[in-house]
Amino acid sequence: MPSAGLGVWKIDPSEVGAVVSTAIELGYRHLDCACDYGNEEGVGDGIQDAIGTGVCSRDELWVTSKLWNTYHAPEHVRPALQKSLADLGLEYLDLYLMHFPISLMYVPIESRYPPGWIFDPDAEHPRMEFAPVPIHETWQAMEELVTEGLVKNIGVCNFSTGLIRDLLSSARIRPSVLQVELHPYLTQEKLLRYCQQEEIAVTGFSPLGALSYVPIGMAEKKESVLEEDAVIKIAERLDKTPAQVVLRWGVQRGTSIVTKTSSKERLKENLNIFDFELTEEEMQAISELNQNRRFNDPGEFGPAAFDTFCPIYD
Template structure:
C-alpha cells in the first residue's frame, strides 16, 4: 500500500473500498474479505444507506483481531439535509453510532448543496426529496452558508469526534472561498475522476494548497451502468491505449486504470462485490506505468462527468440543480 500525507500529518491509504451502491446484506462479509485482502481504507456516507452494515463488518474484524482500529481509515460524509450548524454534530454522531466507532478519520461535506432538514427519526437516510409522498416530490433547499457548516465541522475536530475534515464535489472557486475563512483547512477533496474526467487543473490547485484528492468512480462508466447513467460503450477499459498497457504489463485493463489513478497522486475508492476483483483492485502496487502510458491514458480526457446533479437531479428528483457550471 502507498499513502498520501495529509496537511495534518496523517497518512491516507491511496487505495480504499467505496460502499456506494453496495448491497447492505453483503457488506459484513465484504468488509471481512477486504481486510483479509489488505484494504484498510473504507469510504462510507450517510446517503449510501449501508453504514449500519459496514459497522457490523468493522466490529466483526476488530473482535476477531484481524486488525486494530488504528489500522483502519474510515471516511464518511455529511448529507445535504444536515448543513445547518445545529445538525452537523447530530449527523456525525449518527454515523459514528452506525459504524460502531468513537471517531472518524475523515468527515466530508458530501455536496455543496443545502437541503431542508429531515429529522433522523422521521427518515434516515433522508435522501434527496423533502417529502417523497408529496403529489409532486422535489428537492427543497434551505440557505445555509458553507462557512457556517464548515465552522460546525471544525467543532467536530475540537470535540475529538473527527480527525480530519474535508469536502466533496467542490470546485476551485468554492475551495478558494473556504480557505479564506477556514480555521482548520480541508485535508481532502473527493471528486469524480477517471481517464474521461481527469480534472487536472482542480487536482493541480489542490496540490498547491496541500489538499489531498480522492477520486471516486475511478473506473468511470462502470459505476453508472446499473443506474442507466452510462452504457457499455462509455467504458474506458476498452480503449486501445489501456488494453495495450495491460497486455504489455500482464495486468487487466481495470488494474491499468486504477494504477493510473494512484500514480497521478490521488487516492482512489473503487467498489466491487466480486471477491476476485476485490483482490485484483488492490494488486496495483507492484508495477508502474511509463510516462508515455500515463500521458496516453490522460489524453483520453473528454471532460465526461457521469455524476452530475445538473443532470440527474432533474431526471430523478424533479429539480434542476446544477453545481458545476
C-alpha cells in the same frame, strides 16, 4: 490515508458487512462510507468482525463518512455525525466530508434515514427543497467536531476550485481532503494542480468511470474506458487487467482511489496495483483520453430523478 480504498456506495446493506470484513482480511485499510449510502450499520458489523477476530486494530483503519445535504445547518451537523458513528460502531472518524455543496431542507433522523434527495416523497410533486445555509457555517460546525476529537480530519466532496478558494478564506481548519469524480475521461488537471498547490489531498471516486453508472442508467456500456486501445495495449504489456492499469494511473498521478465491488476476486484485483508502474508515455496516453465526461452530475440527474434542476458544475 491509504491510496487504495473500498467504496461502499450501492453495496446492499445485507451484503456489505461480509464485503467489508473480506476486504479488510485481504489488506484494505481505507473504507469510504456515507450516510446517504444507507449501509453504515452493515459496514460497522464488518469492521467489528475484523477487529474482533484480530485481523486489524481500529487505529490501522482509515474510515471516512460524509455529511448529507439535509444536515448542513450548524445545529444538525453533530447529530448527523453521531448517527454515523453509532451505526459504524466507532468512537471517531478519520475523515468527515461535506458530501455536496448543496444544502437541503432538514429531515429529522427519526422521521427518515437516510433522508435522500427529496424533501417529501409523499407530496403531489416530490422534489428537492433547498435551505439557505452558507457553506462557511456548515464548515465551522465541522471544525468543532475536530476540536471535540470526534473526527481527525475534515474535507469536502464535489467542490470546484472557486468553492475551495472561498472556503480557505474563512476556514480555521483547512480541508484535508477533496473527493471528486476522477477517471481517464474526467482527468480534472486544473483542479488537481490547485489542490497540490494548497496541499489538499485528493481522492477520486468512480476511478473506472462508466462502470458504476451503467447499472443505474446513467452511462452506456460503450462509454467504458476499459475498452480503449491505449489501455488494452498497456495491460497486455504488463500482463495486468485494463482495470488495474486505470487504477494504477489514478494512484500514480498522486491521488487516492476508492473502488466498489462485492466480488472477492475483484477486491483482490483492485488492490493488486502496487507491484508495477506505468511509463511517462503511458501515463500521458491515458490522460489524453480525457473527454471532460462527468457521470455524477446533479445538474443532469436532478431533473429526471428529483424533478429539480440542481447544477453545481458550470
